[in-house]
Amino acid sequence: RKEVEQDPGPFNVPEGATVAFNCTYSNSASQSFFWYRQDCRKEPKLLMSVYSSGNEDGRFTAQLNRASQYISLLIRDSKLSDSATYLCVVNGAGNNRKLIWGLGTSLAVNP
């Protein structure tokens, strides 16, 4: 089993739609969780950290479910500019300096 797994997609949605991505992780000792966004041929950029209580930033909501070992990202009212690859990231066990990266979920928002 991969340490961090994501559905690669692609997810094709119309503008204004709500879309959700899930990501599962294998190490129950992981403590830090993130969503990154990566545009085509660019570097990954931090979208948001994921906290135990869940957190929201505008149209984006992240949730953590420790019992089932997954994190989720919900995007409401999708914009064309949301088209990107979304990377799920989890810290490695016993060493907070290393992060474990998912392969990403591709999102295309269509007019």
Add this chain to the structure above:
Amino acid sequence: DVKVTQSSRYLVKRTGEKVFLECVQDMDHENMFWYRQDPGLGLRLIYFSYDVKMKEKGDIPEGYSVSREKKERFSLILESASTNQTSMYLCAIQNYNEQFFGPGTRLTVL
């Protein structure tokens, strides 16, 4: 804002050449990382450093070495470039548990 710069955006080298990729940060962060990213394989950690002159192997260190002589600079070295090292190379710094990346170097080895 954190700023991470990489010496080249695009680089073309020949098999057997020695290649230096430079990464510079402006925020005095201790932890720096080198990744490569390939389609279908995601980001893979090559080496990281948590202080000057300190280095640790990542998941795929073979064929690479690193140098950290000053805190702000972390260099990745391909001793003898091979075609299978054609990739996007990304440098990152870490602030607490969050990583911030440079723009990447797209290296092609012919």
